[in-house]
Amino acid sequence: MILERAMNILFTLDSNYIHPFKVAMKSMFLNNAGESLTIYLMHSSIKDDELADIEAFVRHHGQEFVSIKVSDESFSNAATTMHYTKEMYYRLICHEFLPNDMEKILYIDPDTLIINSLKSLYEIDIDGYLFVGAYHETMPTKVLNQIRFHEYDLTNYYNSGVLLINLNLARQRINSAEIFKFVEENGGKLILPDQDVLNALFSNDIKSIDEKLYNYDARYFHLYRLKFDNEWTMREVIKRTVILHFCGAKKPWRDDYRGSFSSLYAHYENLMNSTKY
Numbered sequence: 558m559i560l561e562r563a564m565n566i567l568f569t570l571d572s573n574y575i576h577p578f579k580v581a582m583k584s585m586f587l588n589n590a591g592e593s594l595t596i597y598l599m600h601s602s603i604k605d606d607e608l609a610d611i612e613a614f615v616r617h618h619g620q621e622f623v624s625i626k627v628s629d630e631s632f633s634n635a636a637t638t639m640h641y642t643k644e645m646y647y648r649l650i651c652h653e654f655l656p657n658d659m660e661k662i663l664y665i666d667p668d669t670l671i672i673n674s675l676k677s678l679y680e681i682d683i684d685g686y687l688f689v690g691a692y693h694e695t696m697p698t699k700v701l702n703q704i705r706f707h708e709y710d711l712t713n714y715y716n717s718g719v720l721l722i723n724l725n726l727a728r729q730r731i732n733s734a735e736i737f738k739f740v741e742e743n744g745g746k747l748i749l750p751d752q753d754v755l756n757a758l759f760s761n762d763i764k765s766i767d768e769k770l771y772n773y774d775a776r777y778f779h780l781y782r783l784k785f786d787n788e789w790t791m792r793e794v795i796k797r798t799v800i801l802h803f804c805g806a807k808k809p810w811r812d813d814y815r816g817s818f819s820s821l822y823a824h825y826e827n828l829m830n831s832t833k834y
Contacts, residue, residue, distance in 0.1 A: 563593040563621075564679045565662040567655075567722075569647040572603050577810050578667040579614055580822070583829040585671035586618040592676065595621040597662065599647045599654060601629065617834035625654050635737045645751040648720060649736055652727040660725050666718035668808060670801040670818075670825055678771050678799055681721060687730065687762040688755075689721035691772035693804075715763050717752040718802050719772040730762075773798045776805055778817040795821070 566585070570578055582596065596615050598608075608624050615622035631653075632643040647654075648664045655662060663679055665671070681689050692713035736754060740747065747753045755763075768774070769781060769789060781789045794801070801818060803809050809822035 563595050564589075564675060565595050565597060565655075565659060566675075567597045567599065567648065567651055567662045567664040568667055569599040569644055569651075569664075570603075570667050571600060571644065572607060574667045575603070575607060575611065577808070579611070580810065580826050580829045581665065581667050581669050581671060582615065582618075583832065584825045585665075585675070586620065587825075587828070588671055588673055589675055592674070593620075595623060597623045597625060597651075597655065599625045599627055599651060601627045601643065613834050614832065617832065627654065632737075635733075635740070645754075646733070646736060648717065648722070649751065649754060650727075650731060650733045651722065652724045652731065653733060655724060657728075660723075662722050662724060664720045664722060665800065666802065668803045669718070670803075670822060671799065672795060672801055672821075673797070673799045675799060678719075678721060678766070681764070681766065683721055683723045683764065685726075686764040687723055687726050687759055688715075689764045689766055690715045690717070690719060690755075691766050691768040692716065693768050693772070693774050693777075713760065713763075713765065714756050715752070715760060715765075716768075716772050716774075716802070716804070717749075717755045718804065719800055720755075731759075769794075770797060771799050773801050775801055775803045775809075775816055775818050776807075791817070 568578055568581075585594070598611065612622045612624070627643070627647065629643070632646065635643055635646060651662065651664070661683060663675065678689075683689055692715045736758065739754060739758060740750065743757070766772075769785075773781075773794065778791070778794070801821075803816070803818075803822070807814055807816065809816060809819055810826060
């Protein structure tokens, strides 16, 4: 089993997502007090003053920050359009940019809240798997995704927003050129590019984890309650769920958001805004 003292956490984003990124980090720092965290940020265009602000925020909470700026030259052979940007590749080939002696890292989308300890997720035995991730069994699009990728015989369609990545195995088995080629050849049928690539190429190399604990889709609070005989009440989610994921187009930092967890998000957003450093 791979074990590391500090937890390595990866985010990838551009300047438009700095605000929710800081909210996610605030929730993570508060609910992982006493843990040693190193935050890695992969980006290509975040400005120096923005990076300085992020670093100050992280260090104010007693944690480490590492900025990894990815140049356009690194993706000269990658298929990109206005919809498929180079940032979508970062989580899948992060092993090419991270330290060679790092064994694993936990990728988290910035549109999340981390409301309990990450330790149980980070310490899952990943040996023999490229990734640890969750599939959203509650999602009504599950069958559609299986039809879209019928030639790959997908049993599950995994969400790419939370991934524990086995960097040792990724260095051996993931080739960025093959990913770029797949996107170029299949671009017409990719709806969620990074997620579609993850499932088409690596679905059989993903170890499944409980979505309700580690990648709870905030859109489906009422569906979770119905499906699991009212076990997953709001109280239980706050008590047991580690990562709350605000999937989809409607985001909780926008004024028109009316989701079930709007008050919880506003709570952490207010805490982030009031942080002095």
